[in-house]
Amino acid sequence: MNPTMAAARAGLRRGVIELRNTFTNAQDLWNYFFPTVVLLVTMFFMRGATVPGTSFSLGARTMPSALGMGLAFGGLIGLSQQLIVDREDGTLLRAKATPNGMLGYLIGKIVMLSAVALIGLVLQLTPGLFFLDGLRLTDAGAWLTMAWVVPLGLVATLPLGAVIGSLIENPRNMGLVVLPTFGLIALSGIFYPINDYPGWLQAVAQAFPVYWLGLGMRSALLPDGMATVELGHSWRHLETLGVLGLWAVLGLALAPVVLRRMARRESGSRVTARREKAMQRAM
């Protein structure tokens, strides 16, 4: 077999093994259920509230938005966190010491994180079936829309996550990414429509993938009438495709360069140095 194919297949298996490993420890299991718990609590506090100007349940509007946010969060933060941790414990250097190991490593991560994102999606969606009215869960069109929004969202955010993870070496600096991401989420109309925001804030929100992922998921799961509450009174599928597509292209162009640069600098002494730093932190 040709070595690249062998590595790609090994990467696929790697993703499956890593996914299986996430079911075997409390931390990872908690990470699966935590967003669902948060979402349920949010729904509880939103009970009875409606989307301004309509009689539609605010909770039912928030649900798909939150799913979009989860995808963006999983892609951006999930992969960058994994890269930072894997660099510290030597997994990445191990991949570098293995023929075509980096390719296998990346494929493995993409498979694993995509699967984790989908599982998270299902886990968050399930309670919605019982508590929320108005979601178009039985509509084939809804699933068709999700079938392009979800993969596109992952392709738009995973490479960016790889770039972020390559640039940040110290796990403590993860806050530099997580905090702005939370800010962005607040801006992006996940929990409340942003129609009343000043124009420049709306522009900022629309420059990033989070807003469009939220919008895309709403367009899939909400009744068509709800489009009137959105900016431009439309689901703007073409724009969604355009902006997410642009981020995907940008990420896919940048990620290999940044990843390669980061990987080139990896060596045993760097892993050792990081380990010593980590031990100092732990003391």
Next chain:
Amino acid sequence: MTAVKLSGVVETPHPPDEDLVLDVRDLRMRYGTTDVLHGVDLTARRGEVLALLGPNGAGKTTTIEILEGFRMRSAGEVRVLGVDPGRGDERWRARMGVVLQSWRDHGKWRVRDVLAHLGDFYAPYGTDRIRRPWPVDDLLDSVGLTAQAQKRVHQLSGGQRRRLDVAVGIVGRPELLFLDEPTVGFDPAARREFHELVHRLADLDETTILLTTHDLDEAEKLADRILILAGGRIVADGSPDELARRVAGDAEIRWTRAGERFVHSAADATGFVRDLLHQHGDEVQELEVRRASLEDAYMALVYEEESGVRTGRAARVWQGSDR
């Protein structure tokens, strides 16, 4: 060394190139304005076990990382398996194994899964002579982890974890293996098993091994040749025995005669003892001859390098070594 000497066959003074697994000439490394390596020369032939010794900060790690292709050098000619490590491709990578010091990776994985998975990458690089990867069950058995095959890596003890690192290092049946302080954290039994494994790799599979260690006893047991790196250059290169002999020609002789203790140093210990016995015969008791150990040689060489004294015993080694 596994070379079999046939009578009538003259040993070639310069081995043919394909037998030189490591060929380093005048390797230099500079970080900013600090020179870490000032012209390192070393070679290794197929199946040879080399121990690289030296105090911390002497440049061992830098040297090994350059050879592994993980670090670019400042200057010098370097060939590893016939390839410049700065330009090594994946095929080249597949022919070597690397065991580093501080690996904590794949903690959530089962031991067997790690080895099977990493082995998969080597499958396309198998040849008729070398089947890759090493079958997982054999490999587990070789490093003594059969009982731990289903355990999660983070549940392993320090020594077991280290053996897993070694297993990963050899899963691709490397022609060249780098071992960075491989036996730290091993108990004596595990250490002995590991030494047997190294011998087996070198003798049966003709694996060339470059290892670093602070354990001189281990270096003496494992290595065909010892290189001492101090102050950024190789200050000695030879078999453990040669080094010990060259550094301290003087052996120490102790004996008792008529209840009295005597100590004497002599370059020709055998001659001295012959005279002693000839002179005093049965009166000599508790005779003990202690030749300079590798540790003595190491201490002398490193001390002289670090204190800048190049005149004493080390100079003799320097001139005497066949570099």
